[in-house]
Amino acid sequence: MKVKAILHVIEYDFKNFFRYRWFIIGLLAMNLADLFISAIVFTQMTSIVNYFQFFAPGLAVVGLFASAFMIGREINMEVRREIHHYLLSLPMTRAELAIGRVLAGGLRGMLYMTPLLITNFILLRFPTPPELLLILLTLLLLAIGISGISISIAVSTTSFEKFVTARSVVYYMLFFCSSVFYPISVIQILETKGLGFLVIFAEVNPLTNGSDMIRSFLLPASDGYVFSPLMLLNVAIFSAMFASLAIFAYMKILQRH
Amino acid sequence: MGLKKLWLVIERDLRMFMQYKFLFIMRGIWFVAQVALFGLVVNQMVQSAAEVLDISYFNYYVAGVTIITLYSTSMFIGYDIFEEAEHGVFEYLLTLPISRRELVLGRSIGGGLRSFIYVGPLLVIVLLILGVSNPLYLLVAIASLFLFAFGVSGMSITIAVAMKSGDKYDIFIGVLDALIVRLSTTMYPMLYLQQAMPPYAAIANFNPLTYASDMFRWATGVGGSIQFSPFVGVLGLFIFFFSFTFVGVVFYERRLEGGSWQ
Numbered sequence: 001m002k003v004k005a006i007l008h009v010i011e012y013d014f015k016n017f018f019r020y021r022w023f024i025i026g027l028l029a030m031n032l033a034d035l036f037i038s039a040i041v042f043t044q045m046t047s048i049v050n051y052f053q054f055f056a057p058g059l060a061v062v063g064l065f066a067s068a069f070m071i072g073r074e075i076n077m078e079v080r081r082e083i084h085h086y087l088l089s090l091p092m093t094r095a096e097l098a099i100g101r102v103l104a105g106g107l108r109g110m111l112y113m114t115p116l117l118i119t120n121f122i123l124l125r126f127p128t129p130p131e132l133l134l135i136l137l138t139l140l141l142l143a144i145g146i147s148g149i150s151i152s153i154a155v156s157t158t159s160f161e162k163f164v165t166a167r168s169v170v171y172y173m174l175f176f177c178s179s180v181f182y183p184i185s186v187i188q189i190l191e192t193k194g195l196g197f198l199v200i201f202a203e204v205n206p207l208t209n210g211s212d213m214i215r216s217f218l219l220p221a222s223d224g225y226v227f228s229p230l231m232l233l234n235v236a237i238f239s240a241m242f243a244s245l246a247i248f249a250y251m252k253i254l255q256r257h
Numbered sequence: 258m259g260l261k262k263l264w265l266v267i268e269r270d271l272r273m274f275m276q277y278k279f280l281f282i283m284r285g286i287w288f289v290a291q292v293a294l295f296g297l298v299v300n301q302m303v304q305s306a307a308e309v310l311d312i313s314y315f316n317y318y319v320a321g322v323t324i325i326t327l328y329s330t331s332m333f334i335g336y337d338i339f340e341e342a343e344h345g346v347f348e349y350l351l352t353l354p355i356s357r358r359e360l361v362l363g364r365s366i367g368g369g370l371r372s373f374i375y376v377g378p379l380l381v382i383v384l385l386i387l388g389v390s391n392p393l394y395l396l397v398a399i400a401s402l403f404l405f406a407f408g409v410s411g412m413s414i415t416i417a418v419a420m421k422s423g424d425k426y427d428i429f430i431g432v433l434d435a436l437i438v439r440l441s442t443t444m445y446p447m448l449y450l451q452q453a454m455p456p457y458a459a460i461a462n463f464n465p466l467t468y469a470s471d472m473f474r475w476a477t478g479v480g481g482s483i484q485f486s487p488f489v490g491v492l493g494l495f496i497f498f499f500s501f502t503f504v505g506v507v508f509y510e511r512r513l514e515g516g517s518w519q
Contacts, residue, residue, distance in 0.1 A: 026428035030435040037439040041453040045306035161279035168283045172290035182298050189301040
C-alpha cells in the first residue's frame, strides 16, 4: 500500500472541499447563530447548567459532524454521475482509494471544526498541550467514524433523496440522543416515559463521549465532567468500526456498479 | 386574469409537490424527533423558566415547531424554480397560453397551498395535543397562517429569481433560515429573548415567524405567549404577505423577460 497514492486522494478531496467555500461559510454562520443566539437565550431559561458554556463544546461536534458527512454527498453524486469509473481507472489499488476517501472525509471535518474549537478555547479556556492533543485525537477519530458512516450510506444507494433521508435519520438519532444539546442527566427523563433504550443509546453514543470529553477539559471541575480513557476507547471503537465498514463497502459496491 | 388558468398553475405545483415523497418522510422524521426527543428533554431543562411564565414549555415548543415546518415547506418552491431553470422547463412554461402574471401569482399561491397540505395532518395532531381555546380564534389563526405561508412562498420566489446560482440560493436560504428561526419566538418566549439580548428581541418583534407562532399559540391557548394584540398579528402577517406576494410577482415577472434568469 502506497502512502503517496492515499495522499493524492486526500488532496483531490480537499480541493473539492474548497470548491464549496460559500457552502462552508454558510454552514459556519448557521453554527455560530446556534451559539450566539439560541444558546444565549437558553442560558436565560435554564438553571440546571450555564447553557452557553455547556453548548459551546457540543457545537464543535455539530460542525465536525456536518462537514465530515459532506464527503458522502460528493461520493453519492460521483456514483450517480458514474465518475467512480474514472476513479477506479486511476493507478492505485481499491484499498488505497477507499482509505484515502475515508481519511479525507475525517480531515475535512477537522479543518472545518478548527475555528469552532478555537472559539471554544477563547470563550472557555485554553487546554494544556497534552489535553489539546487528546481533544484533537478524539475528534479526529470521531470525524473518521462519521466520514465512514457517510460513505457507507452514500455507496449503498444511487438515489440522492434516499441518501439525504438516511442522513437525516442518522443525524437526528445521533444528535438528539446525545449530550450535544443537553446534559445526560436531563436525558434520563426519557426513562420515565418508557424510552429507556434511548438513554442507553445516548450514554454509549460517540457524540456524547466526544463532547463530554471536551467539556471535561474546558469546563470548571465543579460542572462534574471528568475525563475517562473509556471516552477515548468508545470513540476509537466507533471509528474503527465505521471506517472499516466504509472501506469495505466502497471497495466492493463500487466494483459491482 | 383567468381564474381557471391560475388554478392550472396552482394544480401543477401541487402535483409536483406530491412527487417529493422523501421530502415528506424527511420532514416527518424531523418533526417527530424535534417533538418527541428534543421537546421532551428541553422541557425538563427549562422547568423553572416555564414556571415563571406559567406555561408548559413542551406545548410552547410543539406549536413553534409546527410553524417552523410550515415555513420550511413554503420555502421549498424556490428550489423548484431553480430546477426548472436548470432543465429548461422555464422556456416551456413561458410558451403556455397563460399570462406572466397568472403564472407568477399561481406559483406563489401554489407554493403556500402545498405547504399547508403537507402541514395539515401535523396541524391536526398538534391541535389534538394542545387543544383549542376558542374556535373563532382558531379560524383567525388559520387564516393568518395562510397569509404567512403565501408570504413565505413569495419571499422564496423573490430570493430565487434574484439569485442566479442554485448553490448561492441554497446557502442564502440556510443562513436566512438559521437567523429568522432563532431570532423569533418559535423556540423561546419573548421575555427570554429580551433578557438575553435586547437587540434580538427588537428584531423578533418584526419577524413574521414571531407573529405566526404567537397567533397559533393564542388560538390553542398556550399561555404567556402573545405579546401583541391579535389584530397587530394579523396586520403584521398581512403586510408580510402583501409585500412578498406582490413585490415577488412584479420582480419575477420582470426577470422572466429576455431570459435574464439564466
